[in-house]
Amino acid sequence: MAIALAVPISLLATYVYQVFKLFCTTMVERYDHLLEIVNDKAALNLNIILTLMYPGIFAIIAFFAILLKTLWKTNIAPFFFIGFVCAAYLALGAIPVAIISAGIAVYICLTDYSHIKEMNALKASGVAEVSDKEDFFND
Numbered sequence: 001m002a003i004a005l006a007v008p009i010s011l012l013a014t015y016v017y018q019v020f021k022l023f024c025t026t027m028v029e030r031y032d033h034l035l036e037i038v039n040d041k042a043a044l045n046l047n048i049i050l051t052l053m054y055p056g057i058f059a060i061i062a063f064f065a066i067l068l069k070t071l072w073k074t075n076i077a078p079f080f081f082i083g084f085v086c087a088a089y090l091a092l093g094a095i096p097v098a099i100i101s102a103g104i105a106v107y108i109c110l111t112d113y114s115h116i117k118e119m120n121a122l123k124a125s126g127v128a129e130v131s132d133k134e135d136f137f138n139d
Helices: 001-035 040-071 077-088 094-124 132-137
Strands: none
Touching: 001 040, 001 094
16 A cells, blocks of 8 residues: 555655745745845745745645555544544534544543553552463363
8 A cells, every 4th residue: 555655645745846846936036026125034034934834845745644654554444434424424524523533532542541551550560461361261
């Protein structure tokens, strides 16, 4: 799946890069105008904005790619379909679905964290782990 996603994402990044460079080229005239009228602060702000836009755009693309990479793991895929049902059939917008998803994610994280704390407390107290096989055969 990574190979199938690598080509479209890299093409998207290439197109975005070309559009960004075109945008930067159009901003040269504005930058020159700001320097001619001796508005150094505005020219500096324009320079900072354009400099920060470049990694920001690619961070968004990389985030999109990371989401696609983790989307089809078997333990996460059901949440994709739950979100789809909420958006499509319950007519919820993106923000309510995101809030519901964030609540579910926090609940799962807290539950896992408390389970790990309980297991560590049991290990520290000297209770040995019992496997399912041992428990099944000890009747």
